[in-house]
Amino acid sequence: xxxxxxxxxxxxxxxxxxxxxxxxxxxxxxxxxxxxxxxxxxxxxxxxxxxxxxxxxxxxxxxxxxxxxxxxxxxxxxxxxxxxxxxxxxxxxxxxxxxxxxxxxxxxxxxxxxxxxxxxxxxxxxxxxxxxxxxxxxxxxxxxxxxxxxxxxxxxxxxxxxxxxxxxxxxxxxxxxxxxxxxxxxxxxxxxxxxxxxxxxxxxxxxxxxxxxxxxxxxxxxxxx
Numbered sequence: 001x002x003x004x005x006x007x008x009x010x011x012x013x014x015x016x017x018x019x020x021x022x023x024x025x026x027x028x029x030x031x032x033x034x035x036x037x038x039x040x041x042x043x044x045x046x047x048x049x050x051x052x053x054x055x056x057x058x059x060x061x062x063x064x065x066x067x068x069x070x071x072x073x074x075x076x077x078x079x080x081x082x083x084x085x086x087x088x089x090x091x092x093x094x095x096x097x098x099x100x101x102x103x104x105x106x107x108x109x110x111x112x113x114x115x116x117x118x119x120x121x122x123x124x125x126x127x128x129x130x131x132x133x134x135x136x137x138x139x140x141x142x143x144x145x146x147x148x149x150x151x152x153x154x155x156x157x158x159x160x161x162x163x164x165x166x167x168x169x170x171x172x173x174x175x176x177x178x179x180x181x182x183x184x185x186x187x188x189x190x191x192x193x194x195x196x197x198x199x200x201x202x203x204x205x206x207x208x209x210x211x212x213x214x215x216x217x218x219x220x221x222x223x224x225x
Contacts, residue, residue, distance in 0.1 A: 008052055008066045008067065008068055009066070009067055010064040010065070010066055010067075011031050011032060011033070011045070011064055011065050011066075011067050012031070012032070012063070012064050012098060013029050013030070013031055013042060013054075013056070013063035013064055013065060013098070014029070014030045014031070014032075014039070014096075014097075014098045014099065014100070014198065014199060015027055015028070015029055015030070015060055015063075015098065015099050015100070016028045016030060016099075016100050016101075016102060016131065016197060016198065016199070017099070017100070017101045017102065018101075018102045018103070018104065018127060018131065019101065019102070019103045019104065019107050019111065019112075019115070020104045020106065020107060021104060021105075021106030021107055021108065021153070023107075023108070023111050028041060028131065029041065029042035029063075030042065030190075030198050031045040031065055032093045032167065032198075033045065033048075035050075037168055038167065038168070038190040038191055038198075039093065039167060039190040039198040039199075040190075042054070042065070045065055046065065050067050050068045051065055051066070051067060051068075052065070052066035052067065052068050053065065053066045054066075060098065060099060061098075063098075088170050088171075088172040089170060090170060090171040090172075090209070091167065091168055091169070091170060091171070092165055092166070092167050092168070092169050092170070092171060092173075092174050092188055092201055093167035093168065093188070093198075093199070095171055095201060095205055095206070095209045096167070096188050096198075096199040096200060096201045096205060097199065097200070097205065100125070100197065100198075100199045100200050101115060101119065101121075101124050102124055102125045102126070102127045102131070102197055103115075103124050103125075103126055103127070103137065103154050104126070104127065104128070104129065104154070105126060105128075105134070105135075105153060105154055105155030105158070106153050106154070106155065107153065107154045108152070108153060108154075109142060109152040109153065109154060109156075109157060112124065112137060112142070112154055113142055116139060116142075122138055122139050122184065122185060122202075123136055123137055123138030123139065123141075123185055124136070124137055125162065125187040125197045125200065126154055126155070126158045126162070127197055130196070131196045131197055132195045132196055132197075133162055133164055133187050133189060133195050133196075133197050134160065134161075134162075135155075135158040135159055135160040135161065135162050136158065136159050136162035136163075136185070136187060137154050137157060137158040137159070138159070138185075141157045141158060141159060142157065144157070162187055163177065163181050163183065163186060163187075164186060164187045164188070164189045164195060165177055165186045165187075165188055165189070165201065166188070166189060166190075166191075167188050167189065167190055167198055167199070171206060171209065174186060174201055174206070175203075175206050178203055178206075184202055184203045184204075185200055185201070185202045185203075186200065186201050186202075187199075187200055188200055188201055
């Protein structure tokens, strides 16, 4: 077995945006910590003695912190795409996009519609003010029956108790869950008990991962939900 050596590694910074009923958007920066085995807020990460530096990209394509806990990863590993045997060993957090948009229950459906169209995504996790997932809302929810009036709220049309996957689950587990449930997108949570949203993973993300593994896509391709 290769002996891990101490070195600084880059931990990607991901951004969770949450839209409330007034249309206001708040952003939370998150970093996946291998020691804690979950994502934590950026300020908690920077308070750690192992944090070396923070780089914030204005375009949010390459924001990261440097961590001095190198032995956890190994000298030849990278954070975004570690060398693994297959999807059963690749973790969800290493594949999911860097950006995610969430909505509160009282957000208006017309605003949600505009956001989904603008970003070209199929849905968004519905969260409470603390970021705990309580449901999922999709284009299908908007189109089901009749188009909601502008005054309708997300809480009226969302699918409650959304199926979620832990960020520490394997990509194979996430794929199996999507296949069994017949869905294309899963909210990703940092803790099974708390259920705080840290991202989303879709069937398209799995396909991108597979294509990268086969050498058909660039390794630095980043997307959002």
